Amino acid sequence: MEPTADDVEPVANETRDRIITGLVTVVPVLALGLVAWQLWAVxxxxxxLAVLAIMYVATGLGITVGFHRLFTHRSFKTTPAVRAVLAGLGSAAIEGPVISWVADHRKHHAFSDRHGDPHSPHVGHGHGWRGALRGLLHAHVGWLFIHTQRGRKERYAPDLMKDPVVAFVDRTFIWWAIGGFLVAGALGFLLGGISWQAGLTGILWGGLVRTLLLHHATYSINSLCHFFGRRPFETGDESRNLAWLAPLTFGEAWHNGHHAFPTSARHGVDRGQLDPSAGVIALLEKCGLAWDVVRVDERKLEAKRTV
Structure with missing residues (x-):
């Protein structure tokens, strides 16, 4: 299958979108200056740190369990209330509205490391170490500013466009993004001894710093996990497992395992592979809040195994 013009999401105001993307990318980096001042002077x-940890885990699982395993790959089913919570938490991560996120990721799987992949580090970047660096930069963050291969929502996510819960969260994305910062400030205020200063530093650490760390952890799946690491399964692309990144991405860095079995609720399919997102899904299942959880049996694992 080759990509066509109908695969690409049209952009009404590409300049505006690039400015917004630039702000979301650059402002958290600038916040490091405030962090340095705080560490030095205050x-x-x-x-x-507590607010940072709480917000990182909550919004990170919104992406991994919600945006990725539930909405993109339908690895399990759950209630409308849980769908709403996961969609809201994922939106608070500020990685884009849920339907656009899913459309891009489904297109990535359809054309993984081939022409049409929105963020492959291997296609069209030249050869040698310069080509490799250009490819890694494109896959990590550059693709966010380029709209020529973004997934068309009507083509790649029509199911979510018809879902009233997901469609509502998608339409109100900006409020979930702002809400994440307000929650971080409220947590700082409460945990810091009912202090407005602690509320402001809560926004700094649980909002801006958390956004910076979580974004680059997610971006590393697109870049590093298609360039470095092990490939225990045959997938037809360059997806790889990167063990050290798995804890920071709640199990998403078992990326070769994921590409081998995209609908599996567990990405760390081999013994000893830490996968907190799969643990959350298992907990939901035990509580009766998740069902039809997709698991891969041993015969299918061995059929694709290369090592």
């Missing part, structure tokens, strides 16, 4: 409070 001292980092335990409440700041």
């Amino acid at each position: 001292a980092l409070g335990w409440s700041d």
Whole structure:
């Protein structure tokens, strides 16, 4: 299958979108200056680290369990309330509205590391170490500013466009994004001893710093996990497992395993592979909040195994 013009999402105002993407990418980096000032002049409070951890885990699982395993690959089924919570948490991660995120990712799987893949580090970037660096930069963050291969929502996510819960969260994306910062500030205020200063530093750490760390952890799946690591399964692309990145991405860095079995609720399909997102899905299942959880049996694993 080759990509066509109908595969690409049309952009009404590409300049505006690039400005917004630039702000979301650059402002958290600039926040590091405030972090350096705080560490030097004020001292980092335990409440700041607590807010950072809470918001990183909550919004990160919104992406991995919600946007990725539930909405993109339908690895399990759940209630409308849980769907709404996961869609809201994923939106608070500020990686884009849920339907656009899913459309891009489904297109990535349809054309993985071939022409049509929105963020392959291997296609059209030249050869040698310069081509490799250009490819990694494109896959990591450059593709966010280029709209020539973004997945068309009507083509790649029609099911979610018809879903009233997901469609509502998608339409109100900006409020979920802002809400994430407000929640971070509220947590800082409460955990920091009912202090407005702790509320502001909560926004810094649980909002801006969390966004920076989570974004680059997610981006590393697109870049590093298609360039470095092991390939225990045959997938027809360059997806790879990167063990050290798995804890930071809640199990998403078992990327070769994921590409081998895209609908599996567990990406760390081999013994000993840490996959917190799969653990959350298993917990939901035990509570009766998830069902039809997709699992891969041993025969299918061995059929694709190369090592």
